[in-house]
Amino acid sequence: MKKQYFFALGLMVAGLTVSAQTNLVLNGDFENWTEANPVNFTEFTTTGTNPQTYNDNITKETTIVMSGNSLRQTAQATTQYIEYRNAIEVIPGHSYTISYDYRDNDDHARTRIWSAWLQQNGTTYTMLTNDEGTLRYADQTLSYSTDNANWVHKTLTLTAPATATHFRFQVRTYRESPTADGGFIYYDNFSMIDNNAAGVGEHALASIKMFPNPLNGDTLTILTDSDTAKTVAIFDVLGKEVVNAATDDNTVNVSNLSAGVYIVKISQEGKTATRKLVVQ
Structure with a gap:
């Protein structure tokens, strides 16, 4: 039920x-x-x-x-x-x-x-x-x-x-x-x-490059070892999701973000990673 x-x-x-x-x-x-x-x-x-x-x-x-x-x-x-x-x-x-x-x-x-x-x-x-x-x-x-x-x-x-x-x-x-x-x-x-969350284990994405960071434009670039599509979710300091996008060209439009600190969650091929992003 x-x-x-x-x-x-x-x-x-x-x-x-x-x-x-x-x-x-x-x-x-x-x-x-x-x-x-x-x-x-x-x-x-x-x-x-x-x-x-x-x-x-x-x-x-x-x-x-x-x-x-x-x-x-x-x-x-x-x-x-x-x-x-x-x-x-x-x-x-x-x-x-x-x-x-x-x-x-x-x-x-x-x-x-x-x-x-x-x-x-x-x-x-x-x-x-x-x-x-x-x-x-x-x-x-x-x-x-x-x-x-x-x-x-x-x-x-x-x-x-x-x-x-x-x-x-x-x-x-x-x-x-x-x-x-x-x-x-x-x-x-x-x-x-x-209790099963991945840190640097088999379910964590590796070799991630995210730039520019700090960011002062409208486009965030995220590179990994794979060319397959990624899902990118961005959260503010209160935990509210402010961006959720799928990308196959390694870029994400973040023009709606105000200045501040954010957490970026990147998901690809069943693996995930998080990074801190500073927007100026």
Whole structure:
């Protein structure tokens, strides 16, 4: 069984493939904030018959932390959601370690993970049932957190199913009982690691030349040892895909890029590589 899951607002696709042990959740340590929310965890509301607001009732915490900053969410009468705004691109068959830290030392609040593998269908996503017992429905009552003065490290290692294209990373904050509003849960270190990601191994492109870099024109040239077509995806520092192009002449039109730093993902013949690009 599949469930249709629509991201009407706010969810961006981050297709960045990176080397082993690189966190696919950008700013998962909540060190960078824009006004009331961490970068990549900004507030948004879905549309439809049952609109829901995500990443609401959040506060930056600088005292009760694992390191640096943490995120504090307040329990309300309705379920509260913390969701990474980027659908994380995955590779079927790869092993992924999903983890985060939380602190529940409040008898007015509790938490649990509520995530899913996704299959992209145009501009919408199907929420797959694979691993739902672990990612969403584990033990129902037992999967909720219990009061603990210490930080708890939640970690899962799962294999991306054959039909998955992305992963939805979400956790939820609940009130402890129907009359217990206003409690706090603290979160830190959201992480998703591709345990099979290539660094310099057999699935990594070699002998890449990318120029000019820094770039001050409209055309980026990418050369490899092969003359076959390449797919080039470019991401900004927030993980948003800003260019996605196929090329068989080694050039990519980047006239839409503003000055800044970008990550370029190059895919060719089943191999990938990433490079940093500076646009002046």
